[in-house]
Amino acid sequence: MITLHATEATLAEGKAPLKVVWVRRGELTPQGEALDARLGGFLRRAMAEAGFRGEAGESLLLATPEGHFLLFGLDEDLRATGGRLAQALSKLSFPEALVEALEAYSLAEGLLLGAYRFDRYKGSKEEKPMALQLSGARPEELERAKKVAEGVYWARDLVNEPPNVLTPEALAEAALSLTALGVEVEVLDEEAIRALGMGAFWAVAQGSENPPRFLQLRYAPEGARQRLDLVGKGLTFDSGGYSLKPTESMATMKGDMAGAAAVLGAMKSAALLGLPLELRGYIAACENLVSGRAYRVGDVLKTLSGKTVEVMNTDAEGRLTLADALAYAERQGAERILELSTLTGAAVVALGEEVAALFATEETWGRQVEEAARRAGEKVWPMPLEKAYREKLKSPVADLKNVGDRNGGAITAALFLAEFARVPLVHLDIAGPAFAKKAHALGPEGGTGFGVRTVLQVAQGLAGVA
Numbered sequence: 001m002i003t004l005h006a007t008e009a010t011l012a013e014g015k016a017p018l019k020v021v022w023v024r025r026g027e028l029t030p031q032g033e034a035l036d037a038r039l040g041g042f043l044r045r046a047m048a049e050a051g052f053r054g055e056a057g058e059s060l061l062l063a064t065p066e067g068h069f070l071l072f073g074l075d076e077d078l079r080a081t082g083g084r085l086a087q088a089l090s091k092l093s094f095p096e097a098l099v100e101a102l103e104a105y106s107l108a109e110g111l112l113l114g115a116y117r118f119d120r121y122k123g124s125k126e127e128k129p130m131a132l133q134l135s136g137a138r139p140e141e142l143e144r145a146k147k148v149a150e151g152v153y154w155a156r157d158l159v160n161e162p163p164n165v166l167t168p169e170a171l172a173e174a175a176l177s178l179t180a181l182g183v184e185v186e187v188l189d190e191e192a193i194r195a196l197g198m199g200a201f202w203a204v205a206q207g208s209e210n211p212p213r214f215l216q217l218r219y220a221p222e223g224a225r226q227r228l229d230l231v232g233k234g235l236t237f238d239s240g241g242y243s244l245k246p247t248e249s250m251a252t253m254k255g256d257m258a259g260a261a262a263v264l265g266a267m268k269s270a271a272l273l274g275l276p277l278e279l280r281g282y283i284a285a286c287e288n289l290v291s292g293r294a295y296r297v298g299d300v301l302k303t304l305s306g307k308t309v310e311v312m313n314t315d316a317e318g319r320l321t322l323a324d325a326l327a328y329a330e331r332q333g334a335e336r337i338l339e340l341s342t343l344t345g346a347a348v349v350a351l352g353e354e355v356a357a358l359f360a361t362e363e364t365w366g367r368q369v370e371e372a373a374r375r376a377g378e379k380v381w382p383m384p385l386e387k388a389y390r391e392k393l394k395s396p397v398a399d400l401k402n403v404g405d406r407n408g409g410a411i412t413a414a415l416f417l418a419e420f421a422r423v424p425l426v427h428l429d430i431a432g433p434a435f436a437k438k439a440h441a442l443g444p445e446g447g448t449g450f451g452v453r454t455v456l457q458v459a460q461g462l463a464g465v466a
């Protein structure tokens with residue numbers, strides 16, 4: 001646990017048992033130089049002796065009668081530097097430290113994200129609290145970083161919760177906690193889902209003893225003039241159904257609700273920040289399991305939109321749940337939709353673990369989201385909604401089938417979704433970056449909260465407070 005505090009004290013004047021000194025290519029910052037002058041050049045001598053040049057994330061801890069000093073390599077990317085510093089600090093046990101803020105917002109965001117841990121189910125917690133003073137930071141910048149990080153933390157927690165705990169009902173309970181922040185939350189149960197005609201969502205859900213829930217959220221601050229509708233894939237577990245996944249592929253499928261987590265996390269941060277625009281969120285939450293009631297390969301489903309779908313693979317379940325969620329969002333008057341889903345392994349094959357695939361049915365909207373992601377420091381790359389591949393989804397018996405062939409799998413999935421949105425849609429396939437298989441600069445292995453920061457940046461842009 002790390003708490004951030006703004007201070008006007010400089011490195012040379014301030015008092016703290018540990019002072020962090022930035023080093024870039026063997027050079028100190030002006031604040032570091034001033035400190036070193038006071039220490040009679042001790043820092044430079046120690047650097048020379050150790051041959052320390054401050055490569056990104058590299059550090060050197062020095063103990064003196066005046067206190068401890070941590071020389072720390074500064075990266076171009078200040079967020080990543082903050083993340084690495086938080087991880088280095090968590091391994092030392094100082095109750096307090098002082099660091100030069102530089103560009104305070106980015107550093108603070110990195111520090112908070114890098115300090116994230118998920119140890120709810122561990123007997124022994126490694127956590128030692130540390131108060132970090134940021135020299136030259138403005139309190140408002142730190143406040144904003146905290147509110148953004150809070151949404152990202154929540155999204156990560158939701159992804160990291162095991163699937164026996166985070167059932168569709170538990171996800172609905174989690175969403176309901178947002179009412180405390182003034183977000184309206186409506187939960188539809190299995191009967192309501194069926195009665196509404198969400199035949200595709202219902203079919204995916206019907207194999208589980210844990211009933212599905214459809215979540216509808218609304219954050220509508222007074223005076224909001226813009227509106228953004230968010231849709232998130234909410235599979236609390238994806239076994240693949242009868243098109244069963246092998247065990248290794250199933251291992252991370254508790255994270256198949258990362259899109260939903262991003263929507264919830266972003267709505268939480270937006271409410272905390274008081275962003276002046278209307279946000280709506282839609283989540284079809286269910287499990288994809290195998291049972292005597294589970295849907296089959298060959299089933300024909302009637303979606304909320306009226307279109308019918310032939311199921312040719314029960315592991316392509318996300319697009320079925322999303323088809324109904326998208327149609328529902330349109331019924332609620334969505335003008336533009338941003339949808340996030342861990343939709344295809346093919347997106348991971350195409351772009352790897354760090355980059356999300358971006359598909360847009362309308363160019364301007366696509367570029368807006370792309371630019372927002374760049375600013376937010378989340379990696380996305382535009383992919384084509386190639387119409388020529390639409391015929392891969394033709395079914396002999398229904399309006400559509402739910403899979404194409406092996407080729408271009410992320411594209412055919414996106415084309416499928418596009419069939420259910422008439423308003424401008426951006427689909428982010430976050431199957432790669434939603435779940436980290438190993439620790440990284442901005443956090444440990446597990447849920448990353450990918451998408452929260454992009455959604456917030458999009459929202460800020462629409463609200464005109466970017």
Ligand code: BES
Binds near residue numbers: 409432
């Ligand atoms: N949830 C998976 C996609 C996924 C794969 C997410 C890897 C995260 C990491 C999705 O429901 C799925 O299984 N998709 C299939 C589609 C195929 C049957 C057309 C896939 O990608 O194999």
Ligand code: ZN
Binds near residue numbers: 240314315316
């Ligand atoms: Zn699947």
Ligand code: ZN
Binds near residue numbers: 256
């Ligand atoms: Zn899935």
